[in-house]
Amino acid sequence: MTKDIKIKINGVEHRASVEPRLLLVHFLREVAGLTGTHIGCETSLCGACTVMLEGRAVKSCTVLAVQADGASVTTVEGLAQSGALHPVQEGFWEEHGLQCGYCTPGMIMAAADLLEHSPAAAAGATPGDLEIREGLGGNICRCTGYQNIVAAVRSAARKMNRRKKAVAA
Amino acid sequence: MIPANFDYQAPSSVEQAIALLESSHEAKLLAGGHSLLPAMKLRLAEPALLIDLGRIPGLSYVREAGAQVALGAMTTHAAIAESPLLASRSPLLSRAARQIGDVQVRNRGTIGGSIAHADPAADYPAALLALDAEIVARGRKGERTIPAREFFSGLFSTTLLSGELITEIRVPATTGAGTSYAKFHHPASGFAVVGVAAVVKMASGKIQSAAIGITGVADHAYRAGAAERALVNQPASAIAGACSRAAEGVDALGDHFASAEYRKHLAAVYCRRAVQEAMAAKA
Amino acid sequence: MAIRSRKTGKPAPRQMAPQGTLARAPKKAAERGIAAAQKSRTNGRPEPWVGRRYLRKEDPRLIQGISHYADDLRLPGMLHCVFVRSPHAYARIAGIHTGAARSSPGVVAVYTASDTKALGVVPCAGALPDLKIPRHPVLAEGHVRHVGEPVAAVIAEDLYQARDAAEKVQVEYDPLPAVVDPEKALAGTNFVHASVKSNQAFTHQLKNGDVDAAFSRADRVVKARFVNQRLAPVSMETRGVVAQYLPGEKTLTVWSSTQIPHLLKTQVALILGVPETHVRVVTPEVGGGFGSKLNVYREEAVVPFAAMQLGRPVKWSESRRENIAATIHGRDQINYVELALKKNGTILGMRARVISDLGAYHQLLTPIIPTLTALLISGCYKIGALQCDVVGVFTNKMATDAYRGAGRPEATYIIERMVDLAARELNLDPAEIRRRNFPKPREYPFATITGITYDSGNYENAMKKALELAGYSRLRARQKDAWKRGKYYGVGLSTYVEICAMGPSTAMPAGGWESGTVRVEPTGKITVLTGASPHGQGQETTFAQIVADIFGLTPDDVNIVHGDTAAVPYGIGTFGSRATAVGGTAMYIAAQKVKAKMAAIAAHLLGEKAAAMNFSAGRVGTKKKSLGFGEVVGAAYVARNLPPGVEPGLEATHFFEPSNFTFPFGTHVVSCEVDAETGHIRIDKYVAVDDCGNVINPLLVEGQIHGGIVQGVSQALFEEVIYNEDGQLVTGTLMDYSMPKAAQVPEFILERTCTPSPVNPMGVKGVGEAGTIASTPAVVNAVCDALRPLGITHIDMPLKPEKVWRAIQQARAAAAS
Structure with missing residues (x-):
């Protein structure tokens, strides 16, 4: 059996008839052709497949596409706005927060969620290193040893706070 | 990575879900999917019919219900972790929720799904036992309320009847008590090697009562009765001794990461830590 | 998987902001970074680019998810391959029934050894004199010899169909008792390969100087047995292969996530019997390797074989379970070591026996790795005489091969643990015994007892800097204070040298x-x-x-x-x-x-x-x-x-053609606290001073060191591939195999010294493996140091909480009795 579904990905609606067992990550990669979202494990642990579903970070390997029917999804390809990189993307680049790059899209999405929802970030403060490290507990990187990833998120947090303040002023 | 095929239904009411559940012996309920889908991807579970509860309105909430806080079965771990109501009325459950998996898992996983799955290393069962929570289940014959103590019955098994689904979880307000959840995380999976939830009431410097739920040690979470009894009327100095009975009489599980003996030892250590933290939380 | 765009029937196009605007955005940011670096212009001339923290050119595509790894490739008419793998450690294949799979929806072909037996074998580059190289076919022939060994390949129109059909391939196995323990395997008569009639794959001896005399002259002899556990490399991108054969042009193109495209091209040509001139290998973006993709794998032959047979492109993407079961493992040695010492700490001689668990089949470098252990076993010390005997053993496990450090972490672990044990035995400070045995800066090029020549070095300088940076005397004071309070705080050193720039x-x-x-x-x-x-x-x-x-x-x-x-x-x-x-x-x-x-x-x-x-x-x-x-x-x-x-x-x-290896070196200092109640270890401070010669880009060097350290720390504390007594893989997913996560590892303080290499004109040495090689013994030394008051001298890795707790329990019981 197949089911007709529609998912809005990075602002663009994608309709397809899918088997209910189709994983969201495969919908993104195979139906929408957005291969920036990667697959790194089978057990919902590595976080390489992290995307935003209705604004919250989820592991798209552990969501059925049919569960996301009617929902909106943001992938790494949709993070940059109006031609400018997201501050988290800039942070990863400037702080050398990536090497092989495979975990990076998921790591960036998880970091974006962290900076959107962490209590410190919500209060206009920079999350502490421990909060950042724990906030990225659902993502595994084998290359960087995490130190520069933490620096990247810290740098992005500062940048986002500066921008918020600038907008407020 | 790829589940076996299945039929899929997304009912729009609990009644429809119950009817579907009764229609097939090989049906499974899909809540947040963070226990079931991983098993299906490894083909450890191959349900013929998947009943997605995600389209049923009104199953996700945290609200006051008299002296209790009521949670819809489809409430996510994240919502429980962040709930201001729980923070003020019954913070233990939030504390346990914050230690489940990771951000992404907490954003999808639900309390109903988690407790129905009854993983022996899950976090909620310890908290629900310590809180004397109630689980509301509905079936064709109507609704019933199951005390947490009667809910978890074995490895991945509960006293839910076939054809029943969880609609609500009710936890009492713990005003006047100190609570804590102390967890030894499995370094790979993040599950509890041992997790101890404690609800402690103090009176004039002594423990008036202690309720202790322990997960990760046995095939299902349990109340540490021997330790609880040993703690009553005791001063702080006697806590360690009383908590050494945290796994008394328990048939512990062991694996390559932690043997049964070690888990029982950890139960005692984390019991003491949880009780001490609960007392400090109250103070 | 029935996923087609309803409108067009084709995969929908990429949705993203227009290329032009995105291309401009990163440029701006890059210019900012460059502008900062440009501030130090002198005399109107830009300073050299070399030596700058220049932001990576690779990153804009990677942070936007618009680069392509193997699994991201899509070719018209592409088929998907799923392998059927052995659930048994050792079994005879009594029969394979593929009928049900062949008639499963979407299936185009199912291949077994009967289709591939005429192909060449998986290559091994080892050339040791007595090396036994058993046949290593691309699909299992007659027997399976480890969990995860590929038995059949199912090719279907889509991945979901291929996976479904793989379930329907029925393989009849007659299970055999598995060979698991390498020491027992050497003495046993149950052979992994009946044709070899022994589980001993090879022996190798490195001997120099009068070892017996050194030991008879010794004031003290320190002995130890170490287990260097089996590890899984776990690059975040698993392996992946896409192959396309154009029958008209007779050209075979293989996209593979590999570290060695050219060697793979040669080997694919040899295995498949295709002229090498008609084979092209392309590595798309490669998501990490750590040595695990420095190899030629069965799948890299089977997928192109299928593409040639079917005349259509075929893709295989490795699952994580396959990755842990059937991509090479690292380490897995048992070491018996003796050090002959003078009272003042001078190392007179060393004896070592290295038992290397090779697994069931040789991969490309399997037997070579433990010989590298022998080559580096004297570490950064002057040692008077050495005998190192290496034996390679077949077991019913996946092959071990090159994993970050490849033989050198084992050597460094052996010598750095031994030096610590010697310091304890002789009541010397661990830093002092090291200092006494270092070659002096004027002694370079320094000929080691293992027969190689260290190009350049100044070990004492790096150690001095590291000890200062760590506040060594303050850490020792803190330790004394902790011990007084019944707490366990330790300080560990590792002064390493390693073999890089491979090589002549x-x-x-x-x-x-x-x-x-x-x-x-x-x-x-x-x-x-x-x-x-x-x-x-x-x-x-x-x-x-x-x-x-x-x-x-x-x-x-x-x-x-x-x-x-x-x-x-x-x-x-x-x-x-x-x-x-x-x-x-x-x-x-x-x-x-x-x-x-x-x-x-x-x-x-x-x-x-x-x-x-x-x-x-x-x-x-x-x-x-x-x-x-x-x-x-x-x-x-x-x-x-x-x-x-x-x-x-x-x-x-x-x-x-380099005239020699290069030999980076340095000192890592770790302090840690052990929770005696649970055995949990918390790293308090981590300081690394590394010398990799001249540096092209400090930003990237630091990144290599960070990542390397975490892999080494993780070996010390977390990671372990476990096969049970039946040869079943117990740690087959990331739920059980402990990958380090951000909150589980410390922050590092890094410094460098710079001793250029004379081996190449840029004076560079290499830094990819240094962190991994140095960190493992530093952590174990710190933990054992913390537990000194209990009389604990050694705990084998990984230092899992229960193991540490048990060692403490036993030590306390022994002290009480």
């Missing part, structure tokens, strides 16, 4: 050189072709920095091309911390050749001497007379006014 071809199984081509294009931009195909190291950036300096251009003017055997001259690959020191040097020399030619042309045009030509800021010439870089390039291509004897064009290739 005489010391390598399949060539130790590397190729580099530099081509100045007619537009004045530079294309570099390097055989050192990267997988996260950042050569597109560092190599561009090097070449930019040579020509007086910017790194943006230089494009590094790699990983396509149709475009790049034959090369060896990226592994053994060799990319910059060997591949970079090849490119450097090729660039100098092109520069010399340009200088000759410019001098000819300007009427000056070639030696006076200076390349700076996009101009070529002298201070008084110069030409734009593009003008000189134009002259070379238009070719109407070239100096006599100079050919048109601007391209040179160099194959660089």
Whole structure:
């Protein structure tokens, strides 16, 4: 059996008839052709497949596409706005927060969620290193040893706070 | 990575879900999917019919219900972790929720799904036992309320009847008590090697009562009765001794990461830590 | 999987912001970074690009998810492959029934050994005199010898169909008792390969000096047995292969996530019996390797075989479970070691027996890895006499092979643990015993007892700096205080040296050189072709920095091309911390050749001497007379006014053969606290002082060290591939195999010393494996140091909480009785 579904990905609606067992990550990669979202494990642990579903970070390997029917999804390809990189993307680049790059899209999405929802970030403060490290507990990187990833998120947090303040002023 | 095929239904009411559940012996309920889908991807579970509860309105909430806080079965771990109501009325459950998996898992996983799955290393069962929570289940014959103590019955098994689904979880307000959840995380999976939830009431410097739920040690979470009894009327100095009975009489599980003996030892250590933290939380 | 776009029936196009705008955004940010670096201009001349924290050129595509790894490739008509693998450690295959799978929806073919038995075998490059190389077929023939061994390949229209059909392949197995324990396997009569009639795959001895005399002269002898556990490399991108065969052109293209495209091309041609001239291997973006992709795997032959049989492209993407079961493992040695010592700490002699668990079949370098352990076993010390005996053992497990450090972490662990045990035995400070046995700076090049020559070094300097940075005496004071309070706080050192820049071809199984081509294009931009195909190291950036300096251009003017055997001259690959020191040097020399030619042309045009030509800021010439870089390039291509004897064009290739390895070194200092109640270890402080010679880009060097340290720390504390007594893989998913996560590892304080290598013109050494090699013993030394008051001398890795807790319990019980 197949089911007709529609998912809005990075602002663009994608309709397809899918088997209910189709994983969201495969919908993104195979139906929408957005291969920036990667697959790194089978057990919902590595976080390489992290995307935003209705604004919250989820592991798209552990969501059925049919569960996301009617929902909106943001992938790494949709993070940059109006031609400018997201501050988290800039942070990863400037702080050398990536090497092989495979975990990076998921790591960036998880970091974006962290900076959107962490209590410190919500209060206009920079999350502490421990909060950042724990906030990225659902993502595994084998290359960087995490130190520069933490620096990247810290740098992005500062940048986002500066921008918020600038907008407020 | 790829589940076996299945039929899929997304009912729009609990009644429809119950009817579907009764229609097939090989049906499974899909809540947040963070226990079931991983098993299906490894083909450890191959349900013929998947009943997605995600389209049923009104199953996700945290609200006051008299002296209790009521949670819809489809409430996510994240919502429980962040709930201001729980923070003020019954913070233990939030504390346990914050230690489940990771951000992404907490954003999808639900309390109903988690407790129905009854993983022996899950976090909620310890908290629900310590809180004397109630689980509301509905079936064709109507609704019933199951005390947490009667809910978890074995490895991945509960006293839910076939054809029943969880609609609500009710936890009492713990005003006047100190609570804590102390967890030894499995370094790979993040599950509890041992997790101890404690609800402690103090009176004039002594423990008036202690309720202790322990997960990760046995095939299902349990109340540490021997330790609880040993703690009553005791001063702080006697806590360690009383908590050494945290796994008394328990048939512990062991694996390559932690043997049964070690888990029982950890139960005692984390019991003491949880009780001490609960007392400090109250103070 | 029934996923088609309803409108078109084709995969929907990429949805993303227009290319142009995105391309502009990163540029701006890059310019900001560069602008900051440019502030230190002196005399109007840009400082060299080499040595700067230059932001990576690779990153814009990676942070936007618009690069392509193997699994991201899509070809018209592409089929999908899923392997059927053995659930048994050891079994006879009584029969394989593929009928149900063949008639499963979407299935195009099912292959078993009966289809592939005429193909060549998986290669092993080992050449030890008594090495047994059992047949290693591309699909299991007659027997399966480890969990995860591929038995059949199912090819279907889509991945979901292939996976479903794989379930329907019925294999009848007669299970056999598994060979699991390597020490028992040596003595046993149950053989992994009946044809070999022994589980001993090879022996290797390294002997130098009068060992018996050294031991008879010793004041003390320290002995130990260490287990260096089995690890899974777990690159975040698993392996993946896409193959396409064009029958008309008779060309086979293989896209593979590999570290060695050229060697793979040769081997695929040999296994499949296709002329090598018609095989092209391309590495797309490679998501990490750590040695695990420095190999030729069965799947890399079966997938192209299927593509040739079917005349359609075929893709296979490894699942994580397959990755842990059937991609090579690392380490897995048992070591018996003895050190002969004088009272003052002088190491007179060393005896070591290395038992290496090779698994069931040799992969490319399987038997070579433990011989590297022997080569480095004296570490950074002067040792009077050495005997090291290595034995390789077959067991019913996946093969071990090169994993970050590959044989050297084992050596460093052995010697650094032994030196700590010796210090304890002799009541010397661990830093002091090390200092007493270091070669002095004037003794370089230093000939080791293992027969190699360390190029350059100053070990004491690095150690001094590390101890200062860590506040060593303060840490010791803190330790004393902790012990007084019944707490367990420890300080651990590791002073390491390692073998990099692999290597001279005489010391390598399949060539130790590397190729580099530099081509100045007619537009004045530079294309570099390097055989050192990267997988996260950042050569597109560092190599561009090097070449930019040579020509007086910017790194943006230089494009590094790699990983396509149709475009790049034959090369060896990226592994053994060799990319910059060997591949970079090849490119450097090729660039100098092109520069010399340009200088000759410019001098000819300007009427000056070639030696006076200076390349700076996009101009070529002298201070008084110069030409734009593009003008000189134009002259070379238009070719109407070239100096006599100079050919048109601007391209040179160099194959660089290094005269020696290089030997980076350093000191890592770790302090940690052990919770005696639970056995949990918390790293308090981590300081690393590394010396990798001259540095091209400090940002990337630090990144390599960070990542390396975490892999080493993780071996010490978390990671372990466990096969149970039946040879079943117990840690088959990331739920059980403990990968380090952000909150589980400490922050590091890094410093460097700089002792250039004389082996290559840039004075570089290599840094890819240093962190991993150094960190493991530092952590274990710190933990054992913390537990000194209990009389605990050693706990085998990984230092899992229960193991540590048990050691403490036992020590306390022993003290009480």
